[in-house]
Amino acid sequence: MHFTINGQSHDVEVDVRTTLLDLAREHLGLTGSKKGCDHGQCGACTMLVDGRRVNSCLCLAVMHQDVEITTIEGLGRPENLHPMQAAFVKHDGYQCGYCTPGQICSAVGMLDEVKKGWPSYVSDDLSAADFTDEEISERMSGNICRCAAYPNIVDAIREVATGEDREPVQRAVEEVHA
Amino acid sequence: MKLFDYARADSAEAAARAGTGEGTRFIAGGTNLLDLMKLQVETPDKLVDITRLPLDGIEERDDGGLTIGALVPNSDLAADFRVIERYEVLSRALLAGASGQLRNKATTGGNLLQRTRCYYFYDVATPCNKREPGSGCAAREGHNRILAVLGTSDKCIATHPSDMAVAMRALDAMVLTLKADGDRRRIALGDFYRLPGDTPEIETVLEPGELITAVELPAPVAGARHLYRKVRDRASYAFALVSVAGVVAMEGDTVKSAALAFGGLGPVPWRDPAVEAAIVGKPATDATFAAAADVLLADARGFGANDFKIPLARRTLIASLRELTGK
Numbered sequence: 483m484h485f486t487i488n489g490q491s492h493d494v495e496v497d498v499r500t501t502l503l504d505l506a507r508e509h510l511g512l513t514g515s516k517k518g519c520d521h522g523q524c525g526a527c528t529m530l531v532d533g534r535r536v537n538s539c540l541c542l543a544v545m546h547q548d549v550e551i552t553t554i555e556g557l558g559r560p561e562n563l564h565p566m567q568a569a570f571v572k573h574d575g576y577q578c579g580y581c582t583p584g585q586i587c588s589a590v591g592m593l594d595e596v597k598k599g600w601p602s603y604v605s606d607d608l609s610a611a612d613f614t615d616e617e618i619s620e621r622m623s624g625n626i627c628r629c630a631a632y633p634n635i636v637d638a639i640r641e642v643a644t645g646e647d648r649e650p651v652q653r654a655v656e657e658v659h660a
Numbered sequence: 661m662k663l664f665d666y667a668r669a670d671s672a673e674a675a676a677r678a679g680t681g682e683g684t685r686f687i688a689g690g691t692n693l694l695d696l697m698k699l700q701v702e703t704p705d706k707l708v709d710i711t712r713l714p715l716d717g718i719e720e721r722d723d724g725g726l727t728i729g730a731l732v733p734n735s736d737l738a739a740d741f742r743v744i745e746r747y748e749v750l751s752r753a754l755l756a757g758a759s760g761q762l763r764n765k766a767t768t769g770g771n772l773l774q775r776t777r778c779y780y781f782y783d784v785a786t787p788c789n790k791r792e793p794g795s796g797c798a799a800r801e802g803h804n805r806i807l808a809v810l811g812t813s814d815k816c817i818a819t820h821p822s823d824m825a826v827a828m829r830a831l832d833a834m835v836l837t838l839k840a841d842g843d844r845r846r847i848a849l850g851d852f853y854r855l856p857g858d859t860p861e862i863e864t865v866l867e868p869g870e871l872i873t874a875v876e877l878p879a880p881v882a883g884a885r886h887l888y889r890k891v892r893d894r895a896s897y898a899f900a901l902v903s904v905a906g907v908v909a910m911e912g913d914t915v916k917s918a919a920l921a922f923g924g925l926g927p928v929p930w931r932d933p934a935v936e937a938a939i940v941g942k943p944a945t946d947a948t949f950a951a952a953a954d955v956l957l958a959d960a961r962g963f964g965a966n967d968f969k970i971p972l973a974r975r976t977l978i979a980s981l982r983e984l985t986g987k
Contacts, residue, residue: 499661501694521695522762534764540694541765544666545687545709592760600739603755603896608744623896624759 484547487512488556502538502546503527506553514554514583518626525625528584528591529553535591537624554583557590566590569638577629588625589639595621596643613643661697665706669713672838672871678708679869680840686710686871688731689765691758692774700784701775701791715769715873718742724879727836730769730872734824735760737768746880749905752888753827759897769872772825772835772852773864776818776927777899779803789815790860805965806899809973810957811926816860817963820853820928821899827888829921829929830905834876840869846876853928860927881917884909889980890923891972900924902969902976908939908984915939915948915985922956925973932956944985949978 485492487510494509503520506512506529515538518526522537529538530552558564563571566586576582596613604620605611618636627635633653641647648656669675679686683705687693696702715729718740726742737743738754758766766774780786780798787796799807799817807817833849852864866872887906892898903923909916918939922930938952953974960970981987 497663498666499663520698522691525759525761528761535761536765537691537761540691540762542666542687542690542694542707545690545711588761591764595735595739595760598739600735601744601751601755603752605755608748608751609741620896621760624761 483544485510485543485551486549487551488553489550496543498542498544500543502529502531502541502543502551505543506538506551512553512555515587516580516583518581518584523626524581524584525588526581526584528588528625530587530591533591533594535588552587554587557586564590566638566642569642570635573634573638573641574631575635575638576627576631581625581627581629585622585625585627585635588622589635589642592621593639593643613640615640618643662700662703664697664704666709667706668709672710672713672715672873673842675708675710675713676838676840676842676869676871678706679871681706681869684708684869688767688770689733690770691762691766692770696775696782699782701782710871721876721879725877728768728875728877730767730874732768733764734758734766734768734771735763737824738763747827747831747877747886749830749886749888749907750824750827750877752886753823753890753903753905756888756890756900756903757823768824768875771822772828772849772872772875774821775863777821778807778818781818790818790856793859793861800963803965804963805968806901806924807963807966808926809960809962809966809969810922810930811855811928812961812963813856813858813860815858816856816927818856818860818927819899819924820926822929823888823890823900823903823923825849825929826900826903826921826923827905828875828877829931830907830919831877831880832919834878835872836874836876837866838871838873839867844873845870849875849929850931856927881907881909881919884917885984885986887980887984889976889983891976902973904976904980906980906984908981910944910985913943915942915944918984920952920977920980922973922977925960925969939981944981944987946978946982946987949981950974952981953977 516526518524522540527539601608685704687707716731719727786798808819835847890903900923905921907919918936942948
């Protein structure tokens with residue numbers, strides 16, 4: 483089978499049952515994407531397929547041979563971080579880090595959805611969604627963080643999306659007064 | 661996962677013909693089918709990949725309605741400006757379901773055909789008449805908090821999990837299909853699903869190989885207010901305990917028309933004309949709404965852990981009707 487992952491071509495022989503996640507991790511050495519639940523419930527395996535975020539554990543590799551696949555390794559490298567990766571580091575948007583590659587890929591895909599004007603369940607006006615913290619939480623609900631780093635994940639995503647850099651203390655005060 | 665043969669369909673006709681094979685399943689988004697295959701709840705011998713078929717468009721109909729291709733992803737459908745403008749209930753129901761990642765993959769046709777999330781259907785170590793006909797139902801005496809209170813049978817108390825289908829039921833959607841012999845059918849969504857009865861393993865009227873090609877929505881009801889209210893255990897990314905899809909038009913203080921469908925209550929997206937008849941032509945008052953709830957739940961039956969759904973459905977319906985009628 484033939485695949486394009488992070489701009490590189492790969493020809494590999496794999497079992498028809500192989501998922502995109504197992505293809506990346508077990509056959510191509512791209513172990514950034516994580517296997518949490520393997521059933522589309524946790525989001526740790528999130529990749530971008532033609533720019534759209536998907537659960538790679540629920541994608542058969544054989545069905546994804548002529549699309550552009552992007553994993554966390556394709557977004558940025560330690561010496562050249564993607565803005566979303568840098569923001570997660572800056573805001574401490576993780577503890578154990580296991581869900582982080584999926585969170586970051588999901589956040590990048592999600593911001594593209596916002597840019598396209600896609601609404602969410604919490605958008606009062608479906609044709610003009612505001613980009614609030616509530617929106618970020620709703621749109622990221624497919625990514626579970628067992629360390630519950632959610633407040634910092636929201637901070638990281640908000641900064642990339644809006645440039646607004648809110649201190650945790652400031653945020654806590656605002657929440658109390660909300 | 662059990663080994664399977666894989667084939668990619670080049671045309672809808674070829675897919676329908678291939679679909680008649682014993683143990684053959686169509687695959688599109690795969691978000692539910694692959695999940696079930698990993699657990700060996702589903703063990704198809706062959707997958708026919710239909711994702712390359714040209715069924716991913718949303719077309720205008722002459723009557724002001726829309727024809728939605730079976731492969732339109734849930735996220736694209738929810739964000740389509742025509743759906744937002746004319747069928748807000750559908751957009752909201754789609755956005756209430758699953759996660760961003762899943763909605764990007766899950767398709768319109770596949771969403772209609774997703775299987776119940778009953779714990780015992782998923783657990784191959786337990787009896788389940790839907791998964792293994794004749795093996796019994798572990799849910800009746802088991803953990804049935806999420807299961808049905810309407811339309812159940814001795815054999816099965818599973819719920820249909822879709823939000824999208826509940827909204828489409830309220831919108832009088834039609835399911836367009838192509839059969840293996842080349843015939844095409846237009847099936848009202850109200851006739852599409854089957855109650856479990858003695859054969860809970862048969863969930864729809866689709867024949868072997870019959871492929872969903874599109875869903876038609878008739879012209880929207882003029883001047884109607886739309887609502888999708890979903891009650892669930894988490895604020896996001898959880899199946900409905902109870903949901904209400906409503907399309908209601910008013911004339912002064914009187915209900916002019918009402919379409920109401922319910923999720924989380926039955927084995928199929930639930931709609932009962934008697935509930936609507938209890939409201940239409942009546943003043944929009946709590947007494948009217950309570951009477952409608954009485955009709956909806958007259959035959960409701962809980963199985964212990966899900967008894968709470970009956971009063972919850974009552975309150976959810978009344979709250980929904982207040983909102984829909986501007987009370």
